[in-house]
Amino acid sequence: MAATTLLIELGVEELPPGAIDSLSDALADGIHRGLTEAEVDFGEIRAYATPRRLAVQVAELGDKQPDREIERRGPALAAAFKDGQPTKAAEGFARSCGVSVTELVHLETDKGTWLGYRERQQGETTTVLLPAIVDKAIAGLPVPKNMRWGASRVEFSRPVHWLVMLYGSDVVDAELLGLRSGRTTRGHRFHAPDPIELAHADDYLDVLEHAWVLADRNLRRERIREQVLAEAEVQEAKAVIDEELLGEVSGLVEWPVALAGSFDERFLEVPAECLISSMKANQKYFHLLDEKGRLKPLFITIANIDSHEPQRVVEGNEKVIRPRLADAAFFYDTDRKQPLAARIDGLASVVFQKQLGTLADKAHRSAAVAAFIAGRIGGNVAQARRAAELAKCDLVTEMVLEFPELQGIMGRYYATHDGEPAEVAQALEEQYLPRFAGDAIPQTPAGQALALADRLDTLTGIFGIGQRPSGTKDPFALRRAAIGVLNIMIKGELDLNLRELLELAAAQHRDLPYAENLVEEVLGYMLDRFRAWGQDEGIPAEVYLAVRARPVTKPLDFARRLRAVHAFTQREEAAALAAANKRVSNILAKQADEVSRQVDVSQLQEPAEQALYDAVSSSRGRVMPLFAEGRYHEALDILAGLRTPVDGFFDDVMVMAEKDTIRRNRLALLSDLQALFLEVADIALLQQ
Template identity: 80%
Template sequence: MAADTFLVELGVEELPPGAIDNLSDAFAAGVRRGLEEADITHGEVKAYASPRRLAVQVKDLADKQPDREVERRGPALAAAFKDGQPTKAAEGFARSCGVTVDQLIHLETNKGTWLGYREQQQGEATTALLPSIVEKAIAALPVPKNMRWGASRVEFSRPAHWLVMLYGERVVEAAALGLQAGRTTRGHRFHAPEPLPLSHADDYLAALESAWVLVDRDARRERIREQVLAEAEVQEAQAVIDEALLVEVSGLVEWPVALTGGFDERFLEVPAECLISSMKANQKYFHLLDDAGRLKPRFITVSNIDSPSPELVIQGNEKVIRPRLADAAFFYETDRQRPLAERIAGLSSVVFQQKLGTLADKAHRNAAVSAFIAGRIDGDVAHARRAAELAKCDLVTEMVLEFPELQGIMGRYYATHDGEDAEVARALEEQYLPRFAGDAIPQTRTGQALALADRLDTLTGIFGIGQRPSGTKDPFALRRAAIGVLNILIQGELDLDLRELLELAAAQHQELPYADGLVDEVLAYMLDRFRAWAQDEGIGAEVYLAVRSRPVTKPLDFARRLQAVKVFSSREEAAALAAANKRVSNILSKQSDAVTAKVDDGLLQEDAEKALAEALDTCRDKVAPLFAAARYGDALDVLAGLREPVDRFFDDVMVMAEDEAVKRNRLALLASLQALFLEIADIAELQH
């Protein structure tokens, strides 16, 4: 079976830069899925993309489907013949197969014998199947928003202008989005606007690069990175390359050329974050820092042309950025003319959520919870209350209205300017930490109290109005809020009871339609998030389930148990003790009456049960202070010593003795064993 390279390229007007990666990956996935469904063997499937094209290249694509044996089943043998002669059913089936009845075979199944027919079906040519595969792949693309162009009824993200489909040297006869497939692509819009015919599908990358197009997304990004770093080195500066910005810039250019420009040093009087946000959000510039980490009055822009007069391109970018930075400076000066505290009243006109009131209502609720938490973690209650009152005030400043990503950051700057306490000012920024997985948590007690209160208020409020997340829908980012709370409590080593905090947060809401059972529901939801937290920590699902089965409501305590059980699960004794606990659980669950853990030593008869009772008494004395100090790892080390007496007990002792009193005593012994482990976790869950 022969094989060759397949190429499909859809040429369009400039795609939204943020959508290019998803569209490109989805296109490749759709083509791959179509080939696999058609059972066509192939090699690497590679996605390519630039602002003006989506392409997929498939290496070593077989020229046809494999031949296969097709088996058809006809009528049951009993219905196929009567008095030794074929019935109409048998003759009709034979005709449908294109053969006579005597050419049919007998198929033996567990339900009887049937007439059947086997034939070799020739595989269809790949070029005949590709048009449908590509058409389906294009139709399934996750286009953010469709549009029409000209008089056509065709819809796509952007107007489509050309379609290339090559199998080796041959053009695949196909059509999509109103375009006929050919071998002609286009190069760079300005540097190589002439049509560019491709001789072979393998020529794609080289041909486009010769026409000033880097169509490989990864290669284009790395070239941008290299150029930006090289420009920064010339400026004796450090370039800050935000990966999200790099992806976006890569989606704006086909032939990147990095250039360095500058701006007036007077703008450096504005907080660096404001200038950086303006440069990134509006102009897609990379900013530069000096050796001390201070912002330099320079920027790097990535042009889509290799201009013979780069200084003119630089001047144009400098001219554009100047009014942007002037706006940022104006917002900063305007905002500082009014203290943050004067904006508290304005929060009453900003709705947080229709059923949960305004930002002023949220600030009032947060103040009460923040103050309570601060008192529990040796923080300053007055600072926590003040930070909560000011926390949302920067949301109504000119700067944050223009650059929402500066929320909290500007609050810190403005609070510092107003003379607020340094920890209060810092807490205004820290309230949003952690913002993503791996991000830092608040470092001040005031920041920790505020960050916890704000998330707990949102969780209880949104659940309380019946807006629990479902599937992938989580418009209020409650999953992130829950994990944020867990991370703050654990990394901050705050030994707080989540149930108590949720009860307090829920009580601040005046009226919630789903108040019944609210705390239990939110608590369960948050503790369920420990599964993701544990996974990030390299902790297996069975360890999580072992701890989750216990009524633990302090996240810090939950985390300590997880780490202890994780270490214990790798011990040699773990498997045997987990199996023993599983057996104990099964035995006890089958008892009609409740089994106490009180053992009567006078009823112990066998040496093995006496040894186990003695071992349990010894362990109980040793682990009691360890449990009290939450030293769960040390406690499990002690309990690991129970393996030998437990194994011996099950080998030598009949639990379900004929004497009812002896039986109940042995059950009590097992309940006592189980109770010791359940002080930490249900290790029966460790048994695979």
């Protein structure tokens, strides 16, 4: 079959920049799915998008479906003929197929012989199939909010003005979104406003680039990056390229041109984070740093036009940013007129959650837990308590109300201005760490105590009112809170008992409707997060299950066990010892009475059981001190040496001996062996 390139382009009014990538990818996925279902051969599918267009290019698209052999099964042969003559069932089946009975065939199956019909169905041409495929793909787009335009009842994210559908050099006849397909596209709104006729689908990117449009999203993004870096070099500065901002700016332009502007140096008296937030959020500017990493009074904007008078464009941007930065300076000056502590009373009017009270209530609860944690980790109890009291005060400042992403950061600035201890000020920012996977954890004891206390308060409170997260809903980000607690304890090497902390956090709440079993429920939920945590470190689920089977409530200890057992599984002896432990577990589980671990040496009759007893006794003396210090890796290396005596025991010794005393003694020996491994994990579960 012949193959050529397909081009589909929807020309629209400016799309929301945050939706462009998802819409573009979804359109390509929909075309891919439709062609696959239609069984039409195709090559690479490329998605293109700008603020004014969504496009898909399909390489080496076949011109038709393959022919198919259709097989229909009719009545069983025994029911199709009687005395050599076709029955009504056979005749009816033949009529439904449009043939005579003589044209039917016999189909042999494992359930007998049936009357059947085979025909070759011609494949449909691709150009006939495409309108329905494209229509279905467009209908499946994740449009944030549909709108109508003019007198039409057609709906889409933005008004659609043109539709290109080219198969090679031929137009695919279709009517979609109220438009008849054609070969006419549009270039840049200002640089190339006239209609452009596309001769062939392969010409798309080149024709648009000559019309001042970079339709390739990745190329446009990288062009912006290169221009920003180059312009920063001209300014003898370092550009900070935020990837999220880069993507957003890429969704705002079709022909990017980087231009550098400046602002009044007096604004540098305002914290850099405030100025950066204002430039990014309001104007989509990239900020610049000097050689010491300090903010320079410069910015880079990306214009959507290659102006003959670029300085006028720069001056326009400078004029716009000036009042924005002035607002930030005003907020900063206004906020500092009263100390952060003066806002504590104001937290009583801000609801955290209607059943859990206000932010003032949360601060009070967190203060008690933070002080306790600080005492356990060698921190300053008073500073941790003070940090918790001030933790949410910056949420009611003008600056954070305008720029919520500055929460914690402004708390640090204002606390420092007020003369609060340096660690208290730092803790106000660190309370939100880690914010995402791989993020840093708090470095100060007060910051660690506050970050843990705040999350534990949220977890116990939300669980306590019965709003446990489901598979799809987690409005209070409890998964992230739980993983944050684990990461702080593990990376910070904090030897804290999670059950103890949850009991304390739960006790700070009053009248929780689901208080019964609350601590165990939250504890289980948090320890279950270790499955995903382990997977991120390349630790398989069976290792997690082996450790989870033990009553471990210290996250740092849990992580050490996970890593040690994972390393143990890489040893040659691991599989055999896991199988042996599985066998031991099965034997002991079948005993009606509890099995003692006291072995009577005088009852050891076989050399193999004596050898196992000696090996277990010797190993216990070496590993118990290691267990006490959490050195599980070294302990398991020692226990790996038990493979030979364990194998010898099961090869040569009958555990369930007829004599009761000998049988009980052998069971006690196995129980003693099992107990050694259970000090780390239930390695029998590694067999799963």
